[in-house]
Amino acid sequence: MKENRIWQNTLYLLAFFVFIAFVGLTWSVLIPFLLGLVIAYLVDPLIDLFVARGWRRDRVVLVLFFFILSFGAVLIFYFFPHLYKEVDFAIKQIPTYANSIDSLINEINSELRQRLTRFIGHRADQISISFHADKFFENLLVKLPANLLNVAHMGVWVLIIPFSCFFGLKDGQQWIDILFELTPSRYVESLLGLLEEINATLGGYIRGLLFESACVGILTMIGLFALGLDGAVLLGVITGLLNFVPFLAVIVGGLISVLAGYFQHIPNAYLMGIIFLFLGIRLVDDFVLIPFILGHSVSLHPLVMVFAVLAGMKLGGFLGLVFAIPAAAVVKVILTILFLERRLDDPITNQDVIS
Amino acid sequence: MSLMTQFFRRIFRNDHHWQSVVFFRNVPIFHGLKSRQIGRIIQATQKRTYRAGEVLFEEGQIGKAVFIIESGRVELTRKNLDGTPRRLGLVGPGQILGEMALLEQMERTATAKMLEDGVVYLLYSATLEALFTQQPAIGVKLLRNMAVMLSALLRRTNQELDKLGQAQ
Numbered sequence: 001m002k003e004n005r006i007w008q009n010t011l012y013l014l015a016f017f018v019f020i021a022f023v024g025l026t027w028s029v030l031i032p033f034l035l036g037l038v039i040a041y042l043v044d045p046l047i048d049l050f051v052a053r054g055w056r057r058d059r060v061v062l063v064l065f066f067f068i069l070s071f072g073a074v075l076i077f078y079f080f081p082h083l084y085k086e087v088d089f090a091i092k093q094i095p096t097y098a099n100s101i102d103s104l105i106n107e108i109n110s111e112l113r114q115r116l117t118r119f120i121g122h123r124a125d126q127i128s129i130s131f132h133a134d135k136f137f138e139n140l141l142v143k144l145p146a147n148l149l150n151v152a153h154m155g156v157w158v159l160i161i162p163f164s165c166f167f168g169l170k171d172g173q174q175w176i177d178i179l180f181e182l183t184p185s186r187y188v189e190s191l192l193g194l195l196e197e198i199n200a201t202l203g204g205y206i207r208g209l210l211f212e213s214a215c216v217g218i219l220t221m222i223g224l225f226a227l228g229l230d231g232a233v234l235l236g237v238i239t240g241l242l243n244f245v246p247f248l249a250v251i252v253g254g255l256i257s258v259l260a261g262y263f264q265h266i267p268n269a270y271l272m273g274i275i276f277l278f279l280g281i282r283l284v285d286d287f288v289l290i291p292f293i294l295g296h297s298v299s300l301h302p303l304v305m306v307f308a309v310l311a312g313m314k315l316g317g318f319l320g321l322v323f324a325i326p327a328a329a330v331v332k333v334i335l336t337i338l339f340l341e342r343r344l345d346d347p348i349t350n351q352d353v354i355s
Numbered sequence: 356m357s358l359m360t361q362f363f364r365r366i367f368r369n370d371h372h373w374q375s376v377v378f379f380r381n382v383p384i385f386h387g388l389k390s391r392q393i394g395r396i397i398q399a400t401q402k403r404t405y406r407a408g409e410v411l412f413e414e415g416q417i418g419k420a421v422f423i424i425e426s427g428r429v430e431l432t433r434k435n436l437d438g439t440p441r442r443l444g445l446v447g448p449g450q451i452l453g454e455m456a457l458l459e460q461m462e463r464t465a466t467a468k469m470l471e472d473g474v475v476y477l478l479y480s481a482t483l484e485a486l487f488t489q490q491p492a493i494g495v496k497l498l499r500n501m502a503v504m505l506s507a508l509l510r511r512t513n514q515e516l517d518k519l520g521q522a523q
Binding site: 048051052053054055056057059060176177180181185186188189190192193196197200 | 366367368369372373376390391394395397398401402403404405409410411412413416419420477479481482485
């Protein structure tokens with residue numbers, strides 16, 4: 001009996017490792033499917049509103065998809081051309097920006113050498129800032145598509161993501177039902193607890209983060225547009241996307257915007273305006289958006305957050321960066337349930353009732 | 356009913372959902388809730404088929420979920436001091452088990468085991484609490500129903516204690 005159990009556990013462990021190896025090997029293929037399922041998970045509460053009123057899930061999903069596709073079409077026709085124009089403009093401006101940065105660095109280098117020669121003589125010739133913006137941008141433009149989203153895969157992704165999202169919405173509950181049917185009865189309550197806790201922690205966080213990022217992006221867009229900066233839409237989109245990674249939106253978004261302003265030769269007062277705009281957005285984010293939208297859905301220590309972000313970047317590139325915090329939150333929920341499962345609430349004791 | 360309404364009802368109506376609403380409405384803890392509110396509760400539950408002999412929960416485990424029996428019979432037992440099980444009673448369709456988990460996460464005081472194949476809805480206590488925050492009207496009715504149930508249970512216990520006292 002005991003031997004059987006050991007064999008059974010070994011088999012489960014082996015199956016688990018085979019599964020992990022399979023996921024590792026097919027990771028790049030799995031990404032669009034997973035993204036589709038993540039979108040399905042985010043949209044599901046909307047479907048649930050109708051299902052709770054006695055509507056058929058499959059029909060509601062079909063109608064919703066019709067609306068999403070229509071909205072997508074409107075977005076493609078009205079918003080994307082504007083964004084494309086700005087991206088095109090930014091790419092055309094890159095050589096000019098690169099030359100300006102290079103000449104600025106050359107000026108700094110010669111100034112630096114002049115001053116250092118007084119102290120260390122001819123050895124000052126060896127000291128210089130060895131940054132070449134033209135090479136940097138060239139490298140970035142060559143590597144970006146491969147790093148961020150492989151352009152060759154984009155076409156397949158555009159098809160797979162909605163496909164996976166549709167079936168996730170339509171059949172997701174059935175998949176969960178099957179998981180519960182297959183789980184031994186003694187673990188059913190724990191599994192339910194685990195899934196519900198993960199859902200409570202993650203659902204609110206990811207939906208809140210999306211909304212918060214959209215707010216940050218739109219505020220940036222409006223602010224930069226008001227300051228008369230070209231490419232406000234593109235910079236807003238970049239800042240909104242950067243907001244998925246903790247601490248990055250204001251620092252990098254702000255830096256890019258200030259540089260863009262500098263190269264567009266806008267007055268110094270407006271450059272200060274950009275800095276104040278980003279500081280203002282940070283304050284609004286910290287004191288209004290985060291407390292009201294995200295609340296305390298993910299209470300991770302800042303050190304854990306930074307570690308998670310760096311580890312996510314190392315493991316999964318840009319997507320790893322985006323999913324680092326939610327993944328860390330899931331690990332936290334699992335550990336809490338595993339190790340604090342036997343923690344009891346503070347009950348009202350008999351003494352409280354009698355006295 | 357207009358032709359248009361009939362058409363939409365035919366396309367969108369989920370008959371299975373409305374059967375579940377009827378079932379839930381007859382469970383004492385959900386008395387007085389509107390169809391839409393019951394719909395939200397059904398959304399928060401997880402359905403599972405249990406085979407005869409499978410254990411729903413064990414005495415001493417921390418209770419985190421409520422079990423609503425749709426079909427099948429469940430036997431409740433409690434261990435005597437010498438470890439032998441003592442049958443406390445049988446629970447059947449439309450009845451609820453482990454409702455104390457809604458109020459406090461305490462150790463289960465009995466073991467529940469399926470006597471025959473049946474379908475059970477599980478409702479996680481924290482999920483229900485979250486629903487109470489979103490829809491306080493559901494919380495008020497549900498907690499009132501629970502208070503009534505507990506009061507009835509206390510009354511019955513008092514009556515049985517009286518009977519025991521008189522017998523002695």
